[in-house]
Amino acid sequence: MNQKTVEEANAEAEALRRLYAGKTLTPAEKMKIPAQEMPNQEASVRARNMEEVALGYSEAQAVVEASRCLQCKNAPCVKDCPVHINIPEFLKAVAEENFKEGLKVIRRDSLLPAMCGRVCPQETQCQKNCTMGKALKDVDQAVSIGRVERFLADNVEAEPVKTAPETGKKVLIIGSGPAGITCAADCRKAGHRVVICEALNKPGGVTVYGIPEFRLPKAIVEKEIENLKKAGVEIRPDFLVGKTRKLKDLMDKEGFDAAFIAVGAGLPVFAGVEGENLVGVFAANEYLTRSNLMKAYDKDRALTPMYTSKRVAILGGGNVAMDAARTAVRMGAEKVSVIYRRTEKEMPARKEEVQHAKEEGIEFLMLKNISRIIGDENGRVKQVETVSFELGEPDASGRRSPVRVDGSEELLEFDTVIIAIGSRSNPLIRQTVPEIQFNEKGNIIVNDNMETSLKSVFAGGDIVLGAATVISAMGQGREAAKAINERLKS
């Protein structure tokens, strides 16, 4: 597929924009408007740098794409958005070239459009049931809601967060990832004093340590954090609640009226296969944290080393697996293979990331799993034994569960293995706050109000949901803030 350059895409969109200017289009006419492609850095170039892959819509492209929205009364897109952004309303504003209004509509429900526009799995949320996609019988032909959202976030100056008069109440937020910062912003808006404790040296959670620069530039995260600070939120980095201070001590000592636990699902899961502790086997968390938080990709300046690999196997099919695979390419690996035990259709990764990974030369070994990792005489990975699977009956999640094919073992040459099969919740809160109830998976149990079994302590995001998405964590942060603000009224 030959991709259009930024200039070509923009020139075509400009022509369409002029053509439709001032006209009221019928649904049939809207269906004929070509879906706007996102210009990307060329695959062979981007595989050698860490800069963002997707270059963003031009103004004309955003207007043309937004014009495709059919303005459905029942708005199926809104129902599938975890924070229920009024999507038809913001698209209408963009189609009418009222960009300021467009961003305002989004920011009523989401404070992080620059992030969500980039990392939300739109094809399984807002864009999944888009009438345009349904009418054209292809979900890829749905209105590209996320791309228009990103255009607004990147190009329109947001109005500063307005805060209510000080209430004198204090809210403690533990963790500065998507759930934490969303909750912090909403509690601050209500006039409460808000303090965020972050274990790492930089705020942002998974958006800083996990998601690579080429997918979500760190400058975007920093800007959102700056906005929070400007609104008066205090952030304490290098503060691990449970260790630096125990939760209850901290609440008592500093007089917090409520707390929100949003520490994420930070504990990597290993596959439990032989050879997993060999040199050259990494949890995706380690591989990505080295590259992202510690900037190890910048080999000349960073002091944290990155493992030198020629042939890298990634186990898993989610976004984290794609991020690790694409990072390995950029670190100079000659061959990178994604090993997944179902088929591409079942892969939980965003479609666009899979597409980008393929363009960057990453091999996909589907219906396979790693059964053993074999080391050389120095304990370094030299081979991986894989085993094949067939798809059987659908399981509880509705995905067809893979069944192992006996005798299908195969030895493949790899020097590095990255495990990206999910993460569990960090046990620290559980160890240090016995009053809080957890389920058997290690996730915090909350009631309909997002409150834990410890009064005035709320929880949300991956620590409640298990490893999920940025947007669902934000949705939880928002709900928790609503409950906290309600509680603090009395």
Place this chain on the structure above:
Amino acid sequence: MHKIIKKNRLSENVFDITVSAPLIAEERQAGQFVIVQADNEFSERIPLTIVDADAEKGTIRLIFAAIGASTRALARLKEDDEIVNILGPLGKPTHIENFGRVVCVGGGIGTAPLYPIVKALKAAGNHVTVIIGARTAELIILEPEMRAAADNVIIVTDDGSRGEKGVVTAPLKRLCESAAEKPNFVVTIGPAVMMKFCALTTKPFNIPTIASLNTIMIDGTGMCGGCRVSVGGKTQFVCVDGPEFDAHQVDFDNMMLRLGSFKKEEEHKCRIGLST
């Protein structure tokens, strides 16, 4: 920001710093560590055991060997300079009780993390013998402090320039074999190979032995899994499950291999470090 209040050079490349960190000073217990990061952008996260703390003054004491690019950068900081990030206290504290007779074995820089444990064990009523091992006399650290804290101190050097000539396992074995001085509990901290042989020495005598491990670590909060070790066939994270484990159960051979994971890459970093 954490100001360096005091800095001493203990030997050619071993430094002793006292740093302002009031929250950590108040909360820390023997056996716990911190993660130190000299600046916010490109420096490494270095795990260092807290040697001592003064809750009133709000300071902690750290001892480290400047052997890699990051520790050398840390060593270049002077009194009144600031360390941007210190996270802690991390890890589980040492389990302290009155075991009776205890032997604590420290090798090289490992003598530093041993010191707070010796003090805590002594305070709990134990009879404490400390064995300090080093390559040569010049590299022995904390001897006066150990003599003040413990009942008995044995010095061992590879070259015999001080104390006994040989390795720490010789006096350890002697004590284990002695009817009167046989320890009820042994703590060992030092190079992996030394801890391995301490464990092999005490095993036949069935003496409970713990080792404090210092593996490669990034976040120190259980997130990256880089510090994992095999203990009794089970994968454990040194940062959150440790740093102390039953030394008889630790797979030291695998740990040593993993410690060398970045040897090639680090040689490169060291050259960068030298040129700056």
